[in-house]
Amino acid sequence: MKVSITDILSGRVRIVWRRRRRKAAVTPETERLRKEAKAYLPVRLKELAEAGGFSYNSVRIKNNVSNWGSCSSKGNINLNLNLMRLPKELQDYVMLHELCHLRYMNHGPEFHAMLEKLCPNHRELRKKLREYRLT
Numbered sequence: 733m734k735v736s737i738t739d740i741l742s743g744r745v746r747i748v749w750r751r752r753r754r755k756a757a758v759t760p761e762t763e764r765l766r767k768e769a770k771a772y773l774p775v776r777l778k779e780l781a782e783a784g785g786f787s788y789n790s791v792r793i794k795n796n797v798s799n800w801g802s803c804s805s806k807g808n809i810n811l812n813l814n815l816m817r818l819p820k821e822l823q824d825y826v827m828l829h830e831l832c833h834l835r836y837m838n839h840g841p842e843f844h845a846m847l848e849k850l851c852p853n854h855r856e857l858r859k860k861l862r863e864y865r866l867t
């Protein structure tokens with residue numbers, strides 16, 4: 733199909749950008765981290781969840797460059813394998829943050845109040861986390 737600029741401007745033809753999948757490259761290093769992450773993060777998440785009275789559905793280890801962790805409304809938690817490159821306090825901070833999303837799917841005042849209880853220095857940790865980059 734031949735598309736002219738007039739077609740686009742008139743709205744007869746729409747251009748759709750497909751969002752690039754935010755997946756990181758697979759290297760021997762990422763596979764080593766994946767192994768470590770799979771052995772450690774689910775165990776630690778379970779400990780933190782039990783201590784805080786949370787229950788989640790599943791936990792998966794991901795290799796993406798868009799977030800350290802995520803939580804779905806169905807209670808599925810994803811954790812980034814690059815968490816293994818971080819100090820333990822930052823790993824815990826990310827996991828506690830995601831656990832709080834099991835109750836509040838936003839970053840509102842109630843979410844922060846809950847995170848504050850579980851992790852009183854979360855603001856400081858959040859700043860520290862920014863020093864690490866996902867690439």
Ligand SMILES: [Zn+2]
Pocket residue numbers: 829833838839
């Ligand atoms: Zn969040």
